[in-house]
Amino acid sequence: MAGNEKILVADDDSLMREFILETLGRLGYDAIGVVDGNQAREVLKKERYNLVITDIKMPGANGIDVLKTAMSVNAECKVILITGYGTIENAVEAMKEGAFDYLTKSEKTSPDEIELVVKKALNYQKLETENRLLRSELSGRYAFSNMIGKSPQMQRIYDMVNTVANSNATVLITGKSGTGKELVARAIHFNGGRKDGPFVKLNCAALPDGLVESELFGHEKGAFTGAIKTVKGRFEMADSGTLLLDEISEMSVSLQAKLLRVLQEQQFERVGSGHTIETDVRIIATSNRNLGSEVRKGKFREDLYYRLNVIPIELPDLSQRREDIPLLAIHFMEKYAKLNDKNITSISESSMKILSEYNWHGNVRELENFIERAIVVSRTGTLNEADFPSQLFAVEENEIGEGIQAKASIHEMEKSLILKTLQANNGNRTRAAKSLGITTRTLRNKLHEYGLGSNH
Numbered sequence: 001m002a003g004n005e006k007i008l009v010a011d012d013d014s015l016m017r018e019f020i021l022e023t024l025g026r027l028g029y030d031a032i033g034v035v036d037g038n039q040a041r042e043v044l045k046k047e048r049y050n051l052v053i054t055d056i057k058m059p060g061a062n063g064i065d066v067l068k069t070a071m072s073v074n075a076e077c078k079v080i081l082i083t084g085y086g087t088i089e090n091a092v093e094a095m096k097e098g099a100f101d102y103l104t105k106s107e108k109t110s111p112d113e114i115e116l117v118v119k120k121a122l123n124y125q126k127l128e129t130e131n132r133l134l135r136s137e138l139s140g141r142y143a144f145s146n147m148i149g150k151s152p153q154m155q156r157i158y159d160m161v162n163t164v165a166n167s168n169a170t171v172l173i174t175g176k177s178g179t180g181k182e183l184v185a186r187a188i189h190f191n192g193g194r195k196d197g198p199f200v201k202l203n204c205a206a207l208p209d210g211l212v213e214s215e216l217f218g219h220e221k222g223a224f225t226g227a228i229k230t231v232k233g234r235f236e237m238a239d240s241g242t243l244l245l246d247e248i249s250e251m252s253v254s255l256q257a258k259l260l261r262v263l264q265e266q267q268f269e270r271v272g273s274g275h276t277i278e279t280d281v282r283i284i285a286t287s288n289r290n291l292g293s294e295v296r297k298g299k300f301r302e303d304l305y306y307r308l309n310v311i312p313i314e315l316p317d318l319s320q321r322r323e324d325i326p327l328l329a330i331h332f333m334e335k336y337a338k339l340n341d342k343n344i345t346s347i348s349e350s351s352m353k354i355l356s357e358y359n360w361h362g363n364v365r366e367l368e369n370f371i372e373r374a375i376v377v378s379r380t381g382t383l384n385e386a387d388f389p390s391q392l393f394a395v396e397e398n399e400i401g402e403g404i405q406a407k408a409s410i411h412e413m414e415k416s417l418i419l420k421t422l423q424a425n426n427g428n429r430t431r432a433a434k435s436l437g438i439t440t441r442t443l444r445n446k447l448h449e450y451g452l453g454s455n456h
């Protein structure tokens, strides 16, 4: 549907000019015509037009001059050139100057052709405008210390980070995987008084218990087999800075007791040493699990929980703040286009819609991965549906909800279950097959049957 876009048609050939004006009028566009290049330039300087359709060869200023004026008064204006026989080379030249497209003039020029090229130009313009707005939002108040988001939830998190950054209080950040816990921890460190001190991280889930202890507190030479030299622990390394204890819920109960002591006394000993070391460290802990319920289950010390939970920050799932998805998508598009040295500047409207509606189980990290992949495979300046894995669409189309639809055939149910399981496993076939209780080969055959063989 035509909106309130304004179109200027410049052609000294009255037949062609009237033909275009009539076509545009029927489509509901607000279009006016002028008879030469000079008039076109005058009008363009006075009024704002979305689109200019101009002949190349005209008395007075020619199409290229009109093109230059149009773009200099309004950078977003799109220009379509009308070419006749013998002016195709000029049209190619004009495309280099920034024309959007060209229309070939002949007896056969049809209204459909005009409609197609006009819609293409206006759609592209709309997309550019929307994407530019999103980009300007990114540089404004919707971004804080690498965190992106305009949702009220994210705004509250920015406020919280600002408030706690300058204190030494222990912060406990909870949220599902990929919601940005580490990003928030870094924002707290780098916006506070300790920003010139070190930011040190230890992932408590990645190492066996004994190693976590020596990683935290360090060890003396000979403290255990393999301790060939004295090593400083993260607590010492983080002195005057911040220590991030990632996935704290995975720490063993015995180690929790040792950690509690450091938090209470700000001192500790290296493994295998009696010498007490003083430390000045701010602790930030993160957890995917709800630590309160871990306490109730007896898996986490209550006293340590209260020590850590002085300031709780809870990060929302991405699906609870969908208004942030377009902003995040544009942010990642810019990031990965730059990293991959690609000139990609927008995301198509339909792709953006799908991204905004998808169930992001892996939260921001999953969205980031999808955009990165799309940037790598994309061959145009706009990310399109074809650049995203079919999983993104297939699941939406086959969504059966949590319940079971009475009329769905077994085949449909099976397909839907398989696609949902794949989605829940971020597209990992081995894991999805395992969880479905079928072999990867069977899964592959099923996907092939659904016509989804290659992208999954």
Ligand SMILES: Nc1ncnc2c1ncn2[C@@H]1O[C@H](COP(=O)(O)OP(=O)(O)OP(=O)(O)O)[C@@H](O)[C@H]1O
Residues within 6 Å of the ligand: 146, 147, 148, 149, 175, 176, 177, 178, 179, 180, 181, 182, 183, 184, 288, 328, 364, 365, 368
């Ligand atoms: N609000 C946000 N704005 C911009 N990027 C974000 C945001 N939240 C997360 N990210 C990005 O998403 C990715 C995952 O974030 P992060 O590592 O902080 O998540 P996490 O909650 O620690 O995940 P996990 O529980 O799996 O460790 C990172 O690349 C991060 O930069």
Ligand SMILES: [Mg+2]
Residues within 6 Å of the ligand: 181, 182, 246, 286
């Ligand atoms: Mg993390």
